[in-house]
Amino acid sequence: MTLKPLNLALAAITSLALAGSALAQKKYDPGANDKEIVIGAIHPYSGPASAYGAIGKAIGAYFEKVNAEGGINGRKIKFIPLDDGYNPAKTVEQARKLVEQEEALIVFNPLGTPPNTAIHKYMNDKKVPQLFVATGATKWGDPKNFPWTMGWQPNYQSEAKVFAAHILETKPNAKIAVLYQNDDYGKDYLKGFEDGLGDKAKSMIVSKLTYEVTDPTVDSQMVSLKSSGADTFFNITTPKFAAQAIKKAAEIGWKPTHYLNSVSASVGSVMTPAGPENGIGIYTASYIKDPTDPQFQKGKDWDDYVAWFKQYNSSGNINDVNATYGYTVAQGLVQVLKQAGDNLTRENVMKQAASLDMTLPRLLPGVNVKTAADDFFPIEREQLAKFDGKTWVLFGKVYGR
């Protein structure tokens, strides 16, 4: 009993001391100090995927704007963009350079599934955030096994769930045929689709066929899918095969309700070669404001975007949706760093990245960025769009969590 007051006093002093230190003390990991935050990034500026280099440039240009306006909590961003040419062996080298040589606080938005796979283990061994990776594979949202890696855009599974939800709403008795590429990407979509349909998946999906990337065409698959009697078609193909599938369906007179994965939602490389008239009525999904879509070329967010483009990203192409992507993902990171305040440890960066709930100006209305300690999928909502023979027209509500 006599000890009790002492205990209380001790507890009070300890808690005061702890609270005091938490308020006063700034905490830093390598790559952060009172003046700057070092952000490393890896994008393909050379090689076969160099078109995506526009993302890295847009990110850098956005950080320039942030720095010009005073930085984040008084700190400037020091951005170190590196080129991996989409070669996983090079990605390993560049990630090691960023972590060991440049001592970056995080490695931001590395692009592509193979490059990210190559550094997945390394980043988690080193406990350095591999934040907002630019790929749609579902494996990036696995906080239990890989707590230092987080995705960004809607993953293949959540997109497939959007299509499944739309089918259940509009055509609950649909007989569905699925064509998918026989690799991780195709299987990822299929899994999400089956999960989305739930118990009805078995009865609704009447035919599932695959093709290989090395196949010359998917013509024979399309003929068998038609003969299965399906009235709905989920098309999980990359651009070349998507165009073939759309064209072949028209040739053999098969007119199912056609869902096309967003991987191939390109007018130029899919719909035009397939014959735009053959693609009328096809559905796809989207989450970002296309800079070429007139309905998104107005309002304050567009003016801000154009002003930023003119002042900081003038070497880019304003029609390039990749720049919009870079602009948006950079805004996401800025929010994470703002939330982190003066506690700029890698652990806290991941913690803040896992407690986001916001919207960003160039995401579609209703699409948000939301994460939690067990939810490492920032963007999961998408809106459906229908092809009108010229362009994709958004319609209906926003789907997803």
Next chain:
Amino acid sequence: MSSQVDRKWVWIGGIVLAVGLLILPFLFKNYRVFQFNLVLVYAVAILGLNILTGFNGQFSLGHGAFYAFGAYTAAILMTNFGVPYWATLPVAFVFCFVFGFLVGFPALRLAGHFLALATFALALAVPQLLKYKKIEGLTGGVQGIVLSKPEPPFSFTLFDQPLSADRWLYFFTLFVTALMFLFAWNLLRGRVGRALVAIRDHPIAATAMGINLPVFKSLTFGTSAGFTGLAGALGAIVVAFVSPDSFTVTLSIFLLVGVVVGGLASIPGAIFGGIFIQYVPNIADEISKSAPAAIYGVLLIGLMYLMPTGVMGGLQRLWAKLRARPAA
């Protein structure tokens, strides 16, 4: 007299170089050591291609395929069969030797640029074949295979730097590289080397002198593929990851660039080739994000203009000039 003095200096130079190479990894960070490892790996791969192209005059635009084959051999042996990393290297050499011999045999009917095209086709095909469904269980398909880095078998520190996994791999790679260079040196300095050069310079005369053209050409192709395949296996161990996208046709072309930059038919030139293909893309990337490939091209053209016979040729010319000056 003068030759004795020369020999003494060669010895001193050699010892300084050896000591330098041994303490080098302790003077740099792990990431730099990792880059040194890659330089050595590329040097062995380039040496392999140089045996074929430089010494024997056969062009290959497909050595990336052998590199990939070696890398996958090592990765599959390590993950699926539990083979220790060092034991995968001889296997990769033998596999790629056989593979190269089989490719080289029909390729005999193709001279010069036709051979280049045939091997180019091989380089184009390999990334797609690696994704083939039936062998996905082995190759991991598009995802590739993630490997674990070999841990150093013992620990010590030098200059306060521990023997990390990368530093251990440096010594391992250095040892293998030295062995392969010695092997190539022995092979090419003697009768075999002369036969190869004779075939390159005058095949008809070589046949007349009793050199069995088909056998020699196929064996050269096999040996060359074996060297490059072993380098691939070493590269897989160093990078700790293989995937089809690591071995695109660009790799084959870079290897050829390395051969030409280092110096055709020069054994030490391969080291300079390795340095070039490892570091010049990084330099180009640092100069410009907009057009790294263009900067790379300019650097390459500049180098070939300054040293038309490669770095080794340039050094020899420089050396000859320096020696000639006191006499004149």
